[in-house]
Amino acid sequence: MADGSVVLSVEDISITYTTQRGIVQAVSNVSFDLHAGETLALIGESGCGKSTIVLGLIGLLPKTGKITTGKVTYRRRDGRLIDVLGLNKEQMRQFLWNECSMVFQGALNSLNPVLKISSMIYDTARAHGMRADEAKKRALSLFEKVRLDPLRVFNSYPHELSGGMRQRVLLATALLLRPQVVIMDEPTTAVDILTQRSIIKVLKQLREELNFSVIFISHDLAVAAEIADTVATMYAGEIIEKGPVSEVFYRPRHAYTLGLLEAAPRLSTGAEELMSIPGSPPDLIDPPKGCKFHMRCRFVTDECKTTKPPLQASSPT
Numbered sequence: 001m002a003d004g005s006v007v008l009s010v011e012d013i014s015i016t017y018t019t020q021r022g023i024v025q026a027v028s029n030v031s032f033d034l035h036a037g038e039t040l041a042l043i044g045e046s047g048c049g050k051s052t053i054v055l056g057l058i059g060l061l062p063k064t065g066k067i068t069t070g071k072v073t074y075r076r077r078d079g080r081l082i083d084v085l086g087l088n089k090e091q092m093r094q095f096l097w098n099e100c101s102m103v104f105q106g107a108l109n110s111l112n113p114v115l116k117i118s119s120m121i122y123d124t125a126r127a128h129g130m131r132a133d134e135a136k137k138r139a140l141s142l143f144e145k146v147r148l149d150p151l152r153v154f155n156s157y158p159h160e161l162s163g164g165m166r167q168r169v170l171l172a173t174a175l176l177l178r179p180q181v182v183i184m185d186e187p188t189t190a191v192d193i194l195t196q197r198s199i200i201k202v203l204k205q206l207r208e209e210l211n212f213s214v215i216f217i218s219h220d221l222a223v224a225a226e227i228a229d230t231v232a233t234m235y236a237g238e239i240i241e242k243g244p245v246s247e248v249f250y251r252p253r254h255a256y257t258l259g260l261l262e263a264a265p266r267l268s269t270g271a272e273e274l275m276s277i278p279g280s281p282p283d284l285i286d287p288p289k290g291c292k293f294h295m296r297c298r299f300v301t302d303e304c305k306t307t308k309p310p311l312q313a314s315s316p317t
Contacts, residue, residue, distance in 0.1 A: 006034065008213070009034075010053075013070030014030075014069040027238075030234075038230060049238075058096055097124060101174035103171055125176065145205075148165060183215045186219075188218075236284060238292065240311065249261065251314070255293060263275050263276050280296075288305075291307075
């Protein structure tokens with residue numbers, strides 16, 4: 001659980017993409033704080049801006065992407081504050097993995113198919129000034145923590161491992177330099193439900209043991225509910241609701257969050273038809289006025305069409 005101190009503060013971030021049709025406002029004035037030891041889940045439909053935010057935070061936006069406004073402040077363990085968006089290329093290179101690492105969605109795409117896991121570990125260590133023997137010792141220890149056969153995995157190629165094993169290799173590699181923040185982008189999407197449960201359990205144990213914070217991106221509400229302390233719902237590039245998981249999932253304040261929850265399958269119910277949110281997200285080249293969700297909302301009023309609602313935020317109970 002979070003201990004109250006803020007390790008990452010995101011203030012008023014906006015990100016655009018340049019396309020042939022025009023400027024896409026992919027993220028609009030997003031703000032949130034990540035506390036020490038906290039897991040913050042960003043939930044929402046595909047295309048709502050979840051991945052764009054974190055790619056912007058770590059300087060990995062595509063060439064067509066641009067941060068137009070905002071500030072990102074990171075607090076190191078020694079208390080020193082870092083202006084993340086002000087880092088140059090070399091400073092960002094050192095910031096990544098030392099202070100903030102990322103576990104990407106596709107494990108097979110993230111691992112080099114022609115290199116053994118050991119080579120990738122050594123490359124990461126060398127780039128950050130860690131000795132090879134120390135890197136191997138730490139990697140083997142982490143592989144054991146994520147329930148892998150350390151020596152076998154260390155000397156394997158990615159194709160020799162199952163999907164769940166590769167995903168746990170990514171998690172262990174992300175923790176190699178003991179960063180304070182770990183970003184996880186849909187880390188359980190491509191694995192079966194049993195492997196998913198195992199990864200979640202391992203992640204929760206590692207978070208407690210190594211004391212890092214997590215930004216967890218997901219459209220799987222069950223996974224987010226199990227792993228997160230705080231949930232932020234995103235829609236059309238904006239955070240529209242934010243609060244403790246118990247508040248957001250059991251007492252949602254925004255109609256879109258309610259729609260997501262109603263659309264999630266439940267094991268306790270019968271074979272009745274699942275509910276769905278009608279329509280599609282708006283065109284972010286020419287977004288609608290007022291609440292961006294009003295065209296799909298069953299509770300819409302005339303005011304919703306002209307006035308943007310305030311962020312629905314709830315405090316811990």
